[in-house]
Every structure is written in C-alpha cells, then in structure tokens.
Amino acid sequence: MIKVDASKCLGCFSCSNVCPNQNIVREETQDKRSIHWKKCKEECDLCVEFCPGKALTLVPFDPESEEPTLTFDLVACKICGARYATEPMLRRIEASLPAELQKDSTGLSWIWVCPVCRRSVEAERAAKQMVLGRSRKNL
Amino acid sequence: MPVYVDISRCIGCRSCEVACKRVHGGKGHVNVHMAGDHASVPIFCHHCEEATCTMACFSGALYKDGERTAFAVEKCTGCGLCRLACPFGVVWTDKLAHKCDLCQGRETPACVMTCPANALSTDFEAASKRARARAALMVAHGGRI
Numbered sequence: 331m332i333k334v335d336a337s338k339c340l341g342c343f344s345c346s347n348v349c350p351n352q353n354i355v356r357e358e359t360q361d362k363r364s365i366h367w368k369k370c371k372e373e374c375d376l377c378v379e380f381c382p383g384k385a386l387t388l389v390p391f392d393p394e395s396e397e398p399t400l401t402f403d404l405v406a407c408k409i410c411g412a413r414y415a416t417e418p419m420l421r422r423i424e425a426s427l428p429a430e431l432q433k434d435s436t437g438l439s440w441i442w443v444c445p446v447c448r449r450s451v452e453a454e455r456a457a458k459q460m461v462l463g464r465s466r467k468n469l
Numbered sequence: 470m471p472v473y474v475d476i477s478r479c480i481g482c483r484s485c486e487v488a489c490k491r492v493h494g495g496k497g498h499v500n501v502h503m504a505g506d507h508a509s510v511p512i513f514c515h516h517c518e519e520a521t522c523t524m525a526c527f528s529g530a531l532y533k534d535g536e537r538t539a540f541a542v543e544k545c546t547g548c549g550l551c552r553l554a555c556p557f558g559v560v561w562t563d564k565l566a567h568k569c570d571l572c573q574g575r576e577t578p579a580c581v582m583t584c585p586a587n588a589l590s591t592d593f594e595a596a597s598k599r600a601r602a603r604a605a606l607m608v609a610h611g612g613r614i
Contacts, residue, residue, distance in 0.1 A: 344548035382527040445558030457504030
C-alpha cells in the first residue's frame with residue numbers, strides 16, 4: 331500500500347503514469363488537479379521509485395486506512411491567465427535552476443508564464459527584430 | 470547542431486510543422502507563429518547549451534549529447550517538469566515528453582529538407598555569415614544598428 335507525504339508531493343503525474351495497475355487515479359479540471367491513490371496490495375514499487383519529490387513510501391496493507399487524495403490548485407499564467415501547472419512543480423523548477431537562467435533578457439520570470447505564452451513571447455521578440463531590420467534596410 | 474532560422478526568409482507556410490509531424494508520428498515540435506501580417510516565426514528547440522529541461526529532469530531522460538539536447542523515452546515517467554522548465558515552451562508532455570530530436574537517423578532534419586523558402590539550415594557558418602552580411606549591409610546603408 332502507498333503512503334503519501336502531502337508536503338513533498340509535487341502534483342505531477344509520474345506515479346499515475348508508471349503504475350501498471352491503474353491504482354493511481356488522476357483528475358484534472360480547468361483550475362484543479364487531484365490525485366487519488368487506491369489501496370493496493372501489490373509488491374511493486376514503481377511509483378515510489380519514480381516519484382520526483384520522494385513523496386511516496388510503501389507501507390503494509392491496512393484495510394482500515396483511508397485512501398489518500400490530494401488536490402492542487404493550478405497556477406494561472408502571468409500573461410494569459412490560463413491555469414497551467416501546480417505550484418509545487420513550479421517551485422521545484424525554481425529550485426533546480428540557477429538564478430541567472432530564471433529571467434530572460436527582458437527580465438521576465440518565465441517560469442510563471444505558461445508554455446503557450448512563452449512561445450508567443452519568443453516569436454514576438456524575434457519578429458520585432460526582423461521587422462526593425464527590414465525598415466532600416468528601406469532607409 | 471541545432472536548426473538555425475533566418476526569420477526574414479520565412480514565408481509562414483507551416484511546411485516545417487507538417488514535415489515534423491510527418492516524421493514524428495503526428496506529434497510535432499515546431500510552431501510557426503504569426504506576428505500580425507508582418508512576420509512569421511517558427512519556434513524551435515534551441516538545444517540550449519545550459520539546457521534547463523535537462524536540469525529539471527529527475528530521471529535522466531533528458532540529457533546533453535554533444536550540442537544536441539537528447540531524450541531517452543524509456544527513462545521518461547511523464548511527470549511534466551521538463552515542459553515547465555523550458556523557457557521557450559518547446560517541450561511537450563503528452564503522457565510522455567516529446568521534443569525536437571533533430572531527426573535522429575536522418576542526415577538532415579525533415580523541417581530543413583522541406584522548407585521551401587530556405588529559411589532553415591543546420592549550417593552554423595552559413596547562417597552566421599548571412600546574418601553578419603545583413604548587419605554589415607544595414608550599417609552601410611542606414612548607419613544604424
């Protein structure tokens with residue numbers, strides 16, 4: 331059976347992806363994500379091994395215990411407002427990257443911007459340079 | 470050896486997007502963005518030297534292989550950290566992660582082969598020479614850069 335340390339869980343989908351028996355059920359709505367660990371009697375520990383937050387441990391089967399569920403509010407993109415990730419995941423990324431890589435050349439903290447807007451920001455910047463170059467050429 | 474893009478040549482036809490999807494089983498890794506009516510910009514994986522996706526990957530599925538940022542699908546757990554760790558939004562998680570692999574096994578990436586406008590290349594020297602020539606021309610004509 332799986333025990334979850336709520337303070338360490340990132341709210342990613344690693345465990346539910348690697349579980350061979352679909353004992354870890356995930357649900358995502360527009361602004362929330364929840365993960366539900368069913369009681370399992372298996373001896374397998376794939377989810378424990380592949381948890382990036384080391385939040386899971388294997389404990390002896392106990393029919394009395396409740397099945398844990400964790401719910402995460404999804405963080406809204408600073409630009410478009412779309413909900414795109416759980417806060418612990420973004421905090422984890424902040425912790426794993428050197429500070430100088432966390433801001434782009436314009437000072438934007440890109441970690442708090444959704445991937446769709448990150449692509450748009452990059453495209454707009456590149457386009458601006460090019461259009462500027464073209465107008466100079468016509469001088 | 471990433472793919473170098475000459476935006477001023479891009480005609481926004483999205484042929485690179487289609488080529489990428491064709492060789493990657495329907496999952497593309499290129500996104501052509503339109504900036505109003507003035508410009509189109511294909512957004513690619515930069516194969517960053519200091520690749521933040523590899524720093525965030527806990528299972529070792531994303532790693533640097535020379536200049537390439539490579540991906541070992543068998544190690545991926547689909548956690549989605551890499552998708553959130555890419556500053557350009559060019560790593561996707563779709564149960565498992567997927568990103569530009571520079572078309573491993575092909576001599577030239579499919580997008581580069583396909584681009585009808587010659588906007589894409591893998592030749593750093595040629596791409597940088599063209600950019601330098603253009604900058605020099607601008608200085609000569611406009612005096613401002």
